[in-house]
Amino acid sequence: MSALSRLTPAIEPGTVWLVGAGPGDPGLLTVHAANALAQADVVVHDALIGEGVLALAREGAVLEYAGKRGGKPSAVQRDICERLIALARAGKRVVRLKGGDPFVFGRGGEEALALAQAGIRFRIVPGVSSGLAALAIHGVPATTRDTNHAVVLATGHAAEGAGGTDWAALARTGAPIVLYMAVSTLPSIAAGLIEGGLAATTPVLVVHAATSTREEIIEASLAELPALAQAGRIASPAIVAIGAIARVRAALAEHLLAYRQAASA
Incomplete structure (x- = not known):
């Protein structure tokens, strides 16, 4: 285990991490965000997450697209929240990966409230705001x-x-x-x-x-x-x-x- 990987707590099965991916360059991920990707069973990601960031997910992790783009067919927020809850209840280690910071125009607050109401434990990993x-x-x-x-x-x-x-x-x-x-x-x-x-x-x-x-x-x-x-x-x-x-x-x-x-x- 590397010194940097020891800085991040383990993702427990049945929990969700709401993770900020920064503005796009993988080099601007936080250590916690990079380590979360290396642990996740499922990464539910937004439309603007680049391939360089997704490539840091561990081998075997499932990448699920949940993008929302103005004026284009997009995932419904309610469905995204329900999917996060279902994955956690199935015992998965879930990373919800959002561009920038999840709490700055990223709907992270809505997802955190939905998880709390469903009794799902979660962690917030702030990101560099785009x-x-x-x-x-x-x-x-x-x-x-x-x-x-x-x-x-x-x-x-x-x-x-x-x-x-x-x-x-x-x-x-x-x-x-x-x-x-x-x-x-x-x-x-x-x-x-x-x-x-x-x-x-x-x-x-x-x-x-x-x-x-x-x-x-x-x-x-x-x-x-x-x-x-x-x-x-x-x-x-x-x-x-x-x-x-x-x-x-x-x-x-x-x-x-x-x-x-x-x-x-």
Whole structure:
């Protein structure tokens, strides 16, 4: 047993671990997440989990797809919860693998509640949140003392029946906004933010498919977002940062190593 593997407790049969897989690069998994994959009997994973991460599952583990993608046929959340419960009751060591952090727009809270109500024991393994990691690797800090003392994390995809986000109210906070799952709603979000007083010239940074070989970066202004989205220039999955923090990248870019090169060095 390696020194790192001893840091993680064993997954007991009949339990579920809700595990964050980070933004995509296997190197950004936590030690607990990697060790959980090496122990699991069944890995129930989301759509955005890359092959490099899934390849860390132990030989013989069953990989079950439970992806949810906006506008595409997706697993029903109730069915996912029932499947986790059934697997645990069958005595399996279950890893529910979710992109980023399971408790940041990952529906991990819903699954934890379902497991608790069913009497299933579970463990939470936090992950590197995709929204913050996608920015950090490109020299965009979530906060700096010179730009902001708060940051808003928001999703552009509200649950059905939950009501919409008051974007104008968020604009009035003056805090930078980091958007998850917002590609299809960017035109209405931009309109709401401008209505709330955010300048049309506010800088925006978009990171598509962060940490993957398909990664793309777009720098624009808030006023340009709707046209870029409607023209298909911004593809999902993407993290969108709106506000003063998006300007910091320019000051760092000359000396910042490209992420993919740094990761393979």
